[in-house]
Amino acid sequence: MADLSANQSTSRGLSLPRINSRAVVMTLYLLFLLLPIYWLLNMSLKTNTEILNEFTLWPRNLTFANYATILTDPAWYMGYVNSLIYVVMNTVISLAVALPAAYAFSRYHFMGDKHLFFWLLTNRMAPPAVFALPFFQLYSSVGLFDTHIAVALAHCLFNVPLAVWILEGFMRGVPKEIDETAYIDGYSFGSFFVKIFTPLIASGIGVAAFFCFMFSWVELLLSRTLTTVDAKPIAAIMTRTQGASGIDWGVLAAAGILTIVPGALVIYFVRNYIAKGFALGRV
Amino acid sequence: MEKTVNQKAWFLVLPVLLLVAFSAVIPLMTVVNYSVQDTFGNNQFFWAGLEWFKEMLESERMWDALGRQLMFSGIILAIEIPLGIFVALNMPKGGFWASLCLVLMSLPLLIPWNVVGTIWQIFGRVDIGLLGYTLDALGVNYNYTQDTVAAWITIVVMDVWHWTSLVALLAYAGLKSIPDAYYQAAKIDQASRWKVFRFIELPKMMGVLMIAILLRFMDSFMIYTEPFVVTGGGPGNATTLLSIDLVKMALGQFDLGPAAAFSLMYFLVILLISWVFYTVMVNLDKREG
Amino acid sequence: MAKITLDNLAHSYLPNPASEDDFALKELNHDWEDGAAYALLGSSGCGKSTLLNIISGLLHPSQGRILFDGKDVTGAPTAERNIAQVFQFPVVYDTMTVHDNLAFPLRNRGRDEAYVAERVQEIARMIGMEDMLRKKARGLTADAKQKISLGRGMVRKDVNALLFDEPLTVIDPHMKWELRTQLKKLHHDFGHTMIYVTHDQTEALTFADKVVVMYDGRVVQIGTPEELFERPEHTFVGYFIGSPGMNVIPAKIDGNKAYINGSFVELSQGYKPLDGKVEIGVRPEFARLSQSEGLPVKVRRVEDVGRHKIIRAEFFGTDINIIAGEDDRISADMNRVTFDAAHVNVYANDWRVQGSAA
Numbered sequence: 001m002a003d004l005s006a007n008q009s010t011s012r013g014l015s016l017p018r019i020n021s022r023a024v025v026m027t028l029y030l031l032f033l034l035l036p037i038y039w040l041l042n043m044s045l046k047t048n049t050e051i052l053n054e055f056t057l058w059p060r061n062l063t064f065a066n067y068a069t070i071l072t073d074p075a076w077y078m079g080y081v082n083s084l085i086y087v088v089m090n091t092v093i094s095l096a097v098a099l100p101a102a103y104a105f106s107r108y109h110f111m112g113d114k115h116l117f118f119w120l121l122t123n124r125m126a127p128p129a130v131f132a133l134p135f136f137q138l139y140s141s142v143g144l145f146d147t148h149i150a151v152a153l154a155h156c157l158f159n160v161p162l163a164v165w166i167l168e169g170f171m172r173g174v175p176k177e178i179d180e181t182a183y184i185d186g187y188s189f190g191s192f193f194v195k196i197f198t199p200l201i202a203s204g205i206g207v208a209a210f211f212c213f214m215f216s217w218v219e220l221l222l223s224r225t226l227t228t229v230d231a232k233p234i235a236a237i238m239t240r241t242q243g244a245s246g247i248d249w250g251v252l253a254a255a256g257i258l259t260i261v262p263g264a265l266v267i268y269f270v271r272n273y274i275a276k277g278f279a280l281g282r283v
Numbered sequence: 284m285e286k287t288v289n290q291k292a293w294f295l296v297l298p299v300l301l302l303v304a305f306s307a308v309i310p311l312m313t314v315v316n317y318s319v320q321d322t323f324g325n326n327q328f329f330w331a332g333l334e335w336f337k338e339m340l341e342s343e344r345m346w347d348a349l350g351r352q353l354m355f356s357g358i359i360l361a362i363e364i365p366l367g368i369f370v371a372l373n374m375p376k377g378g379f380w381a382s383l384c385l386v387l388m389s390l391p392l393l394i395p396w397n398v399v400g401t402i403w404q405i406f407g408r409v410d411i412g413l414l415g416y417t418l419d420a421l422g423v424n425y426n427y428t429q430d431t432v433a434a435w436i437t438i439v440v441m442d443v444w445h446w447t448s449l450v451a452l453l454a455y456a457g458l459k460s461i462p463d464a465y466y467q468a469a470k471i472d473q474a475s476r477w478k479v480f481r482f483i484e485l486p487k488m489m490g491v492l493m494i495a496i497l498l499r500f501m502d503s504f505m506i507y508t509e510p511f512v513v514t515g516g517g518p519g520n521a522t523t524l525l526s527i528d529l530v531k532m533a534l535g536q537f538d539l540g541p542a543a544a545f546s547l548m549y550f551l552v553i554l555l556i557s558w559v560f561y562t563v564m565v566n567l568d569k570r571e572g
Numbered sequence: 573m574a575k576i577t578l579d580n581l582a583h584s585y586l587p588n589p590a591s592e593d594d595f596a597l598k599e600l601n602h603d604w605e606d607g608a609a610y611a612l613l614g615s616s617g618c619g620k621s622t623l624l625n626i627i628s629g630l631l632h633p634s635q636g637r638i639l640f641d642g643k644d645v646t647g648a649p650t651a652e653r654n655i656a657q658v659f660q661f662p663v664v665y666d667t668m669t670v671h672d673n674l675a676f677p678l679r680n681r682g683r684d685e686a687y688v689a690e691r692v693q694e695i696a697r698m699i700g701m702e703d704m705l706r707k708k709a710r711g712l713t714a715d716a717k718q719k720i721s722l723g724r725g726m727v728r729k730d731v732n733a734l735l736f737d738e739p740l741t742v743i744d745p746h747m748k749w750e751l752r753t754q755l756k757k758l759h760h761d762f763g764h765t766m767i768y769v770t771h772d773q774t775e776a777l778t779f780a781d782k783v784v785v786m787y788d789g790r791v792v793q794i795g796t797p798e799e800l801f802e803r804p805e806h807t808f809v810g811y812f813i814g815s816p817g818m819n820v821i822p823a824k825i826d827g828n829k830a831y832i833n834g835s836f837v838e839l840s841q842g843y844k845p846l847d848g849k850v851e852i853g854v855r856p857e858f859a860r861l862s863q864s865e866g867l868p869v870k871v872r873r874v875e876d877v878g879r880h881k882i883i884r885a886e887f888f889g890t891d892i893n894i895i896a897g898e899d900d901r902i903s904a905d906m907n908r909v910t911f912d913a914a915h916v917n918v919y920a921n922d923w924r925v926q927g928s929a930a
Contacts, residue, residue, distance in 0.1 A: 025373040030387050033444065036406045037390065039413045043405065051411055097298040104295035109288045116296065118561065123307050125557045127505035129526035130546040133533045134310030157306045160299055220397045220508045221526075225534070235395045249411065256398045263393025271385045274392075274452055467630045468663040470650040472677040472724065482665040482676075 037260070044253035051249045066254035079234030080258070082148065083217065086231065089152035091212040094159040095205065102167035103193070107176065120161040128221045131157065136225050148231045151223045152216075159212045166211060170204025207273045210266055217263065234259060317543035335544035345545060347520070348528040349552075355524055356503045359442045363499060364492070366443065367450025372484070374455050385455075388448040400512025403441040407513075427514060431521040438510045438522055445509065446499060453495045457488035490564075497560040504553055525549055574641040574732040574765065576604040576627060581636035583622055589634065597622045598789045599636070604733070606641075607763040609756075611780035613770060615812070619789040620769045624735050627767065628657045640732050656725040657735040661742060662717035666710040670701060673709050674723050681728075695723045698754065714742045722751065726758060733765040740775065752779055773813050785809050801855070802915070807922045810853045816882060819859065819892040823852045825918055828927075833888045835867050840913045841927025848921040856882070856893040858915035861902065866910035869894075874902050885909070 043051055044066050045059040054060070070076040104110070105117060135154050136145070144150040178200070182192040198205070224236040238255050267274070321331040339345050370388075375381040391399070407427050409415040418425040427437040461483065469479045507526035510516070516523035516531070523531070529549065533542035583597040592598060597619040604610060612620045625631040627638065629650035637646045645653055656677075665673055674692045683691075696702045699719045704712070709720060718739065725734055736755075740748045756779060759766055770776050776783050777797040785793045785800065785808070792806035793799075804810035810818030823830040828842040830852045837852065861871070861883060870886040876898075883894040883902065887909065894909060896902060918925045 022373045022375075025370070026375070026384060029370050029373075030384070033387065033391055033448070035413065036402045036444065037394075039406055040402050043411070055411075055416055057413075093302070097302050100295035101299040104292035107286060107289075108292035109286045110290050110292040110296075113292075116300075118558075120299070120303065121561065122554055122557070123303055125501050125505075125550075125553050126307065127507075127526055127529075127546075127549060127553065129505065129507050129529045129533075130314065130550050131307075131310050132530060133539070133542065134313040135306075136534075137313060138310055153302075153306055156302055160303055164299060214393055218393065218395045220395060221530070235397045238397065238401065249405070252401065253405070256401050259395045259398050260390070260393070264390060267386050267389045267393060271382055271389065274385065274389050462661065462663075464659040464661060464663050467625075467628075467650075467657070468659060468721075468724075470630065471628065471655065471657050473651040473680040474676070475680070478680070482667060486665075486667045 040253050040256050043249060044257045046250060048248065048250050063250075066250040067258070069251050070255055070258065076234075076237060076255070079232060079237035082227075082231050083223075083233040083235070084262075086148040086151040086155070086223065086233070087213055087216040089148055090155045090159055090216045091209050093152060094156055094163045094212045095209060097156075098160055098163035098167055098208065099198075099205075100193075102164045102171055103197070105164065105168045106171035107179070120164055124158050124161045124165075126157065128158075128219065132221055132225045135222060139226055145226065146228050146230050146232075150226045151231060151233070154222045154226055155216045155219060159215055162215065163208045163212055166208040167201065167204055170201045170207070174200050203273065207270055210270045210273075213266065214263065217259075314543045314546050317539045318547055321540050331540060335540040336548070339541055339544045339548065342541075344528070345548075348523055348525050351521075351523065352504060352525040355439070355442075355506075356500055358439055359446070359503050360496065360499055362439070362443050363447045363450050364496060367447050367495065368454045368488070368492075370447065370451040371454035371458055372480075374451070376459075385452070388451060391445050391448060394445075396508035397512050399441065399445050400509040403437060403444070403509075404513045407437050429518055431518055434514045434518060434522050438513060441509060441513065442503065442506070446502070450492075450495045450499065453491040454488050457491040458484060461487045493560065493564045497557065497564065500560070501553060501557055504556075575606040576733060576765065577637075577639040577642070578602045578604075578627075579637040579639060581626065581633050581638065583619075583626060583631065583633045583635075595634070596789055597626070597633075600791055602784075602791065602794070604765060604767065607765055609759045609766045609768070609779060609781050611768045611770060611776035611783045612786060613773060613776040613783050613812070614786035615771055618786045620786050621737055623786070624657070624737055624767065624769050627733070628655050628735055629653045654728075654731055655733045655735060656728060656731045657737065658718075658721050658725040658739040660738040662714060662721050664709040664712075664717045664720050666708070668709055669705065670696070670707055670709055670712075670720055671705040673720050674705075674727055677724055677728055691727055691729075695727050698726070698758070699723045715744060715747055718743055719751070722755075729762070731764060733767060736766070736768040736770075738770055739768075740770075748775075755779065773815075777813075785812065787812075803917060803924065804853065805924045807851065807853060807919050810855070810917075814855060814857075816856055816893040818853045818855050819887075819890075820851050820853050820919070821887065821890050821892065823850060823918075825850055825852075830916070830918070832867070835888075837867070837911055837916065838913045839916055839918065839927065843918055843925060843927045846918070846920045846925060849919075851919045851922075853917045853919055853924075854892075854911045855915060856895040858912040859892070859894040860910050860912075861885075861894055861896060861906045862908045862910055863903070863906050864908065866908040869907060869909040871902075871907065 042056075042058060045062055045064070046056070047061055047063050047065070050056060050059065050061055105113065131154070139145045139147075139150040139154070144153075174197070178196065179192065182196050187196065220233070220235045223233045227233065227236065234255065238252060238259075318335055319331055319333070321329045321334070374384055394402070406412045407415045407425075409419045409426060415425060415427075424430070425433050427433045465483050465487075466479065469483060474482070505526055506524060507530065510522050510524060511527050511530075514522045516527045520528075529542060529545055532538045532545060578600050580599060580601060581597070582595055582599045584595045586594050589595055600623075612623065614620045622631065626633050629645070629648060629652075633646065637644055639645065640653065665676065668676070671692055674695055675688045678688045678691060692705070693702070696705055699722060701716065701719060701723070704716070709717065712720075722739060725736075740751060743751060752775065755766070755768075758764070768776070768779050770779075777800075780797075782794060782796060783800055784791055785806075787806065787808040793804065793809045795803075795805075800809055800813050804813065804818060807818070807820050810820065821832060823832045823837070825831075825839075825843045825846050828839045829836040830839055832852075839852075860866075861869070867887070869892070871883055872886060873884045875882045875884065878898070880898050881896045881900065881902065883896060885892055885894060892909075918927065
């Protein structure tokens with residue numbers, strides 16, 4: 001319908017300028033979004049000499065040396081490995097505890113359910129800065145400081161409530177009759193949940209996983225506070241470029257570009273659900 | 284959906300409860316504990332009562348940071364919400380171009396926050412950044428490390444760059460849910476473009492916009508990494524927002540007591556404002572249903 | 573109010589339609605008489621909504637012209653055509669009051685407030701919502717919302733035509749009857765040209781002076797309810813209108829006899845030899861079960877639907893329906909059927925063939 005009315009207006013010639021103005025607005029906006037990223041990419045492919053001494057809109061001496069530095073030095077690439085380890089751990093833990101809870105919220109009334117739900121939400125509102133110091137002390141005291149699991153658990157603070165919200169939104173869309181039919185057919189709760197219910201909300205699980213992945217991936221304050229060497233995330237290692245001889249801009253830019261890649265890859269798969277996820281499943 | 288009363292559902296919620304209790308309640312208790320004690324740095328603590336709260340409430344430092352924070356959140360909401368709606372209204376309605384726009388727009392949302400800071404730190408530099416260099420070449424005196432106004436503009440533009448897409452995505456999802464018949468009826472009723480927006484699109488977007496405002500408010504109120512990387516809170520204290528100030532106090536100066544009191548009040552302010560949003564949202568949901 | 577002329581009109585949703593199958597609406601020439609009430613009847617996907625949207629200007633036809641009182645409006649936008657349209661699902665402006673909803677089309681056209689207030693009162697009385705005028709439209713029932721949509725469609729006096737796109741789908745059955753009666757009365761009082769799209773034959777037959785039956789993107793018959801019943805021009809019309817629909821039986825035609833498996837049925841008219849798929853069509857109302865006369869039939873089941881009985885039977889391998897009066901006795905030895913010769917129609921390739929007096 002929308003396309004057709006657009007056709008209709010073009011043939012009349014009246015709204016031709018309006019269609020152009022839409023394209024112009026979008027082009028300008030996307031340009032605004034992409035220009036800084038392009039600049040980072042541009043820098044990552046230059047030598048430091050070119051970066052500092054010449055002002056060039058694209059690399060004159062194309063070099064991959066900055067990327068080679070990162071990908072051959074364990075001190076660098078272990079940062080990516082560390083980040084990925086705690087991000088994956090966090091995603092698995094968040095989903096494992098959020099799935100049953102979301103089911104309970106979507107299907108049942110129980111004592112204090114509304115308060116509990118709001119209390120969970122408040123954790124999404126908690127400023128990481130407030131928790132930085134107590135987390136540091138808590139995980140130090142239980143001997144988990146500088147481990148992947150410490151960061152993974154810390155990120156559960158905001159990812160578990162988020163996962164519960166998103167999953168609850170998706171689960172509300174599944175008719176209750178499906179549960180009842182399964183119980184009548186003799187399924188136990190466990191086998192019903194795994195065999196029937198989980199496949200039905202597969203897209204919801206995917207979206208929740210994506211958001212857990214994402215927020216754990218982009219967070220820095222907590223992950224930096226809780227690690228020193230063994231589990232140090234890539235984002236924190238990036239500050240290393242500030243050496244005695246000044247900042248190694250090329251390597252810094254290359255490291256930045258490499259942190260964008262995983263996100264860019266997964267966006268493609270969930271592009272149609274991103275809004276739903278951000279709206280906590282409420283779209 | 285009709286829900287049944289079932290107290291056993293508590294068992295399903297228990298894992299979440301334990302996990303969040305471990306990662307939220309215990310740390311929060313530590314904070315409360317610190318907030319009412321004093322120390323001389325030798326692991327000996329004294330009961331200080333509400334002393335720290337009183338001190339923080341009287342400290343100009345916190346009020347200044349709160350003022351800057353409110354100003355920052357206010358400015359970015361005032362820019363991002365209308366701009367996001369405007370972008371959503373101009374998005375392609377479907378097909379390849381819509382997908383492309385969605386993917387490209389999501390890109391800034393998935394960049395680690397310190398990298399966002401790095402990107403803008405570089406972009407705005409007069410010597411090597413495209414923006415800074417261009418402005419300098421145009422004769423604009425722009426230096427975000429020295430000049431307060433330039434620093435503010437930089438962090439605001441950065442936040443707009445980083446998060447406007449979120450508002451646009453949510454608004455777009457709201458717009459997509461409007462059936463064609465509404466637009467057709469509006470044409471027949473000879474409604475102007477403004478009236479279509481005011482009476483059809485805006486009311487239908489209200490729900491998602493509330494979520495967008497809530498999220499943007501919450502997240503901007505806790506922002507730390509991005510402005511810290513760009514300006515480090517400077518020049519002077521010009522861009523020292525609440526979180527930056529708090530981390531400075533807690534991890535930098537190890538002023539545990541005041542920092543803890545500060546933390547609690549900070550959290551309470553967010554909770555209070557978010558609770559208002561949440562209540563409004565739930566009521567809105569009810570009216571829709 | 574205006575006469576609406578469709579001239580060589582056709583529409584395809586594809587940018588470059590190749591064959592006739594690509595057209596959602598096949599070529600069509602028709603005049604909608606000024607002030608008449610039409611029903612546009614057909615199953616879903618037959619192109620009736622497409623046609624309606626072309627008339628209202630929401631769609632631009634791939635070919636042909638639309639004229640209002642002889643003036644070409646093919647390129648004119650919806651607003652200039654000055655028509656009103658009511659949609660299948662209620663379209664109301666949630667944040668406005670009922671009063672503002674009804675006033676909306678008038679205010680957009682810059683009518684003065686005194687006139688608007690008077691008109692809104694009038695319409696509110698008509699749709700029975702006078703006491704709700706101050707309420708917000710949000711939160712009203714679907715019934716009430718659709719009544720507002722209807723009211724908004726009728727609030728302008730000077731519209732060229734009133735179009736209804738299955739407007740009663742979401743309305744409760746008892747309200748349906750009431751609203752339909754009101755629409756008829758409105759038509760009677762003001763004489764608007766009305767086009768009412770529906771897939772419900774009862775709605776179409778009770779509302780309209782003339783019913784336009786569409787099938788597969790084509791208008792197959794335009795006629796009064798009586799004509800549609802007595803002389804369906806297309807087997808689809810026979811099948812779609814009536815409950816149950818017309819019996820369609822493959823046959824060979826020779827003069828004024830129709831041969832079915834060697835036996836014959838008398839026709840009231842004579843026919844020339846016919847090519848292609850040849851069938852006869854008899855409405856169940858004009859078939860009669862008998863003990864002695866007619867052709868053999870195997871009765872399967874008798875359904876009593878209250879006012880009459882429907883007999884489901886097999887007739888030379890074809891399923892047919894026969895309607896018998898409520899008081900007629902059906903006995904086991906009634907295994908023959910006769911048709912009323914005056915009401916047997918002949919179809920070649922689904923279209924009715926005109927015979928000549930025999």
